[in-house]
Amino acid sequence: MGRFLMACRAEPVDCTPVWFMRQAGRYMPEYRRLRSKHSMLEVLRSSELSAAITLQPIRAFDVDAAIIFSDILPPLAGMGLDLEYVPGRGPQLSHPLATKSMIDRLATPPATETIGGTLEAIRLVKRELGAVPLIGFAGGPFTLASYAVEGGGSKHFARTKRLMLSEPAAWDRLMTKLVTVVTDLLTEQQKAGADVLQVFDTWAGVLSRFDYERCVAPYNRKLFKHVHALGVPILHFSTGTSAYLDLVAHCGGDVIGADWRIPLDEARKRTGKPVMGNLDPTALLAPWRELQPRIDFVLDRAGGSTGHVFNLGHGILPETPVDNVRRVVDYVHAQTTKK
Amino acid sequence: MGRFLMACRAEPVDCTPVWFMRQAGRYMPEYRRLRSKHSMLEVLRSSELSAAITLQPIRAFDVDAAIIFSDILPPLAGMGLDLEYVPGRGPQLSHPLATKSMIDRLATPPATETIGGTLEAIRLVKRELGAVPLIGFAGGPFTLASYAVEGGGSKHFARTKRLMLSEPAAWDRLMTKLVTVVTDLLTEQQKAGADVLQVFDTWAGVLSRFDYERCVAPYNRKLFKHVHALGVPILHFSTGTSAYLDLVAHCGGDVIGADWRIPLDEARKRTGKPVMGNLDPTALLAPWRELQPRIDFVLDRAGGSTGHVFNLGHGILPETPVDNVRRVVDYVHAQTTKK
Numbered sequence: 300m301g302r303f304l305m306a307c308r309a310e311p312v313d314c315t316p317v318w319f320m321r322q323a324g325r326y327m328p329e330y331r332r333l334r335s336k337h338s339m340l341e342v343l344r345s346s347e348l349s350a351a352i353t354l355q356p357i358r359a360f361d362v363d364a365a366i367i368f369s370d371i372l373p374p375l376a377g378m379g380l381d382l383e384y385v386p387g388r389g390p391q392l393s394h395p396l397a398t399k400s401m402i403d404r405l406a407t408p409p410a411t412e413t414i415g416g417t418l419e420a421i422r423l424v425k426r427e428l429g430a431v432p433l434i435g436f437a438g439g440p441f442t443l444a445s446y447a448v449e450g451g452g453s454k455h456f457a458r459t460k461r462l463m464l465s466e467p468a469a470w471d472r473l474m475t476k477l478v479t480v481v482t483d484l485l486t487e488q489q490k491a492g493a494d495v496l497q498v499f500d501t502w503a504g505v506l507s508r509f510d511y512e513r514c515v516a517p518y519n520r521k522l523f524k525h526v527h528a529l530g531v532p533i534l535h536f537s538t539g540t541s542a543y544l545d546l547v548a549h550c551g552g553d554v555i556g557a558d559w560r561i562p563l564d565e566a567r568k569r570t571g572k573p574v575m576g577n578l579d580p581t582a583l584l585a586p587w588r589e590l591q592p593r594i595d596f597v598l599d600r601a602g603g604s605t606g607h608v609f610n611l612g613h614g615i616l617p618e619t620p621v622d623n624v625r626r627v628v629d630y631v632h633a634q635t636t637k638k
Numbered sequence: 639m640g641r642f643l644m645a646c647r648a649e650p651v652d653c654t655p656v657w658f659m660r661q662a663g664r665y666m667p668e669y670r671r672l673r674s675k676h677s678m679l680e681v682l683r684s685s686e687l688s689a690a691i692t693l694q695p696i697r698a699f700d701v702d703a704a705i706i707f708s709d710i711l712p713p714l715a716g717m718g719l720d721l722e723y724v725p726g727r728g729p730q731l732s733h734p735l736a737t738k739s740m741i742d743r744l745a746t747p748p749a750t751e752t753i754g755g756t757l758e759a760i761r762l763v764k765r766e767l768g769a770v771p772l773i774g775f776a777g778g779p780f781t782l783a784s785y786a787v788e789g790g791g792s793k794h795f796a797r798t799k800r801l802m803l804s805e806p807a808a809w810d811r812l813m814t815k816l817v818t819v820v821t822d823l824l825t826e827q828q829k830a831g832a833d834v835l836q837v838f839d840t841w842a843g844v845l846s847r848f849d850y851e852r853c854v855a856p857y858n859r860k861l862f863k864h865v866h867a868l869g870v871p872i873l874h875f876s877t878g879t880s881a882y883l884d885l886v887a888h889c890g891g892d893v894i895g896a897d898w899r900i901p902l903d904e905a906r907k908r909t910g911k912p913v914m915g916n917l918d919p920t921a922l923l924a925p926w927r928e929l930q931p932r933i934d935f936v937l938d939r940a941g942g943s944t945g946h947v948f949n950l951g952h953g954i955l956p957e958t959p960v961d962n963v964r965r966v967v968d969y970v971h972a973q974t975t976k977k
Contacts (some may be wrong), residue, residue, distance in 0.1 A: 306959065369852040399802060440790075452793070454791070455919070455955060456920070457920050457923060457955055457957065460918070460920035460921075460923070460924075461920065461923045461924065464920070464921065464923070464925075464928045464929075465923070465924050465925055465928065467928075483923040486684075504899065506898075506899070506918075506919050507899060507916075507932070507935075507951075508899070508900075508901055509931075509932055509935045510918070510932075527906040539878060539899070540899075541880045541881035542880035542881070542899040542901070542904065543899070543900070559846040560843065560845070560846060560847070560878070560879075560880070560881040560882070562847050562881070563846075577846075579799070579845075579846050579849070580794070581794060581795070581796050581799035581800065581803070582799075582803065584796060584800045584803070584804070585800065585803035585804050586800070586804055589803040589804065589806075590803075592848075593846070593848055593849075596846075596848045600702035612846075616794060616796055618796065
């Protein structure tokens with residue numbers, strides 16, 4: 300078993316494993332070349348293109364895991380929402396959820412229908428990867444609900460929170476459907492060959508502790524109960540949740556993602572679990588003399604290589620220099636190798 | 639001395655004082671009526687209009703403080719940046735700071751030149767307010783720097799952080815100029831009659847603990863050292879800073895603002911100071927049966943009326959029902975009155 304899987308189980312490793320969220324992305328010239336010929340939806344539907352992109356960072360860097368190239372939103376299209384990828388603006392839903400009857404009409408199609416290309420890409424990638432573990436993933440129910448209600452990004456998430464607080468029965472129906480869908484998405488990815496699964500509850504940090512506990516945690520607990528039964532390590536990622544990371548961890552996950560706001564010693568203390576993170580992605584835009592002490596801070600607060608997966612606190616930014624990515628991977632490996 | 643000023647000094651009060659950030663704003667019909675006839679810049683330049691808007695919520699609700707109607711950005715215009723208020727999009731700077739020489743050219747004009755209308759409005763309002771204390775305010779240096787560099791709101795603050803990490807000398811010049819400007823803004827507002835001063839470091843929560851400590855805290859400490867010498871209570875507000883609220887408090891401020899993410903007992907423990915907050919503004923969009931338990935949670939975690947100023951964790955949203963605002967004020971007063 301490689302060091303990434305061992306770190307997920309809090310077992311001793313030869314050095315700290317490293318991977319990056321969005322490690323296959325616009326900062327890589329080979330990614331930009333491929334995307335200049337194919338739209339996002341084309342890539343997501345084509346198992347060959349998804350597989351090729353997934354492998355780009357594996358060939359370029361000594362990262363310890365691959366993550367299947369996909370997106371958290373296509374399942375919402377499968378549920379009946381209109382999803383578009385607008386160049387330069389990101390994903391948009393042109394008819395976001397606005398009424399109870401729209402929620403009632405949402406379908407819960409199986410993952411084999413909504414992400415067939417991704418499942419096939421997992422099979423293709425597994426043949427190429429050798430010993431490198433492959434991560435499959437899905438959005439967290441709250442994060443998917445927010446996209447479905449806001450139609451895209453949001454400053455205050457006011458529409459989502461208003462639905463959550465004012466229409467508890469509709470919120471329950473929506474979140475219950477999403478738990479069903481996300482459970483199946485993760486199950487099918489594991490069956491297709493994913494060695495690790497990650498739940499991206501990216502926007503869970505816009506809530507109060509009171510609201511996370513009452514309106515989100517019950518659904519996350521159900522979800523994690525199902526996916527822990529699959530027997531592979533589960534990564535539970537969120538941002539902005541420093542103040543209730545204990546609740547996040549309590550919902551489930553073998554490894555808890557932490558954004559850069561909370562030092563990893565505190566994240567470990569709050570969660571009692573292995574942690575993943577937590578360099579600020581913008582630190583990768585800085586010269587090495589500024590980047591290095593920030594990596595050192597992460598490693599220092601992680602308190603050693605056991606139970607730590609090195610990552611950013613969020614996805615790599617498109618303007619990141621490729622050389623910095625390579626240098627971080629090699630530096631983390633070297634610094635944490637037992638001498 | 640009224641209960642708001644006493645709460646700022648952690649002295650016992652008859653009940654918990656209440657005010658709201660953006661309590662004079664678009665959710666009030668009388669505000670919308672006035673703004674339909676005058677642009678934002680007209681209002682900011684006119685001491686009569688600013689004073690009239692400041693008094694609107696004082697006449698409508700039993701709030702315990704007034705805050706002068708103004709904005710944190712006009713001083714940036716005074717420093718040489720192009721500021722526009724675009725209806726529906728908020729403030730925009732058409733030529734954000736992009737080079738070291740632009741930072742070198744920034745002026746540090748006195749507050750009497752940049753916010754003369756606001757200073758005169760403070761004098762006008764003071765004549766009308768009677769015993770109600772008046773809050774003057776300014777943006778925190780980091781938040782102003784972010785606006786100046788990004789040109790408006792931002793998702794990742796990548797330009798600001800890149801400058802901060804890659805150009806330490808330019809960052810130092812920018813932040814030093816902002817400390818000078820903000821110190822004078824607050825000093826002149828106190829001289830004009832403000833009873834309390836608030837620093838809005840709204841975006842300080844996008845940083846890591848490492849970066850807040852090294853790149854922001856030294857400037858905030860200088861700023862607070864100057865303004866504490868003015869002898870009035872200082873409120874130090876930020877959002878998203880749960881994980882390093884101790885550092886925020888250590889920079890200065892008599893009362894530390896907390897957003898809704900962190901329960902107030904934890905905020906109090908982390909800061910060792912009186913706290914202000916921290917209802918999620920979106921809770922005011924909910925029906926009373928959902929709003930009330932969320933107010934109760936805030937009051938319960940505040941642990942009694944001493945050293946607590948009730949507020950939202952950020953500004954009132956424009957779609958807030960006026961009746962909910964009135965009801966929250968009266969409910970907090972009633973619930974915290976010693977029986």
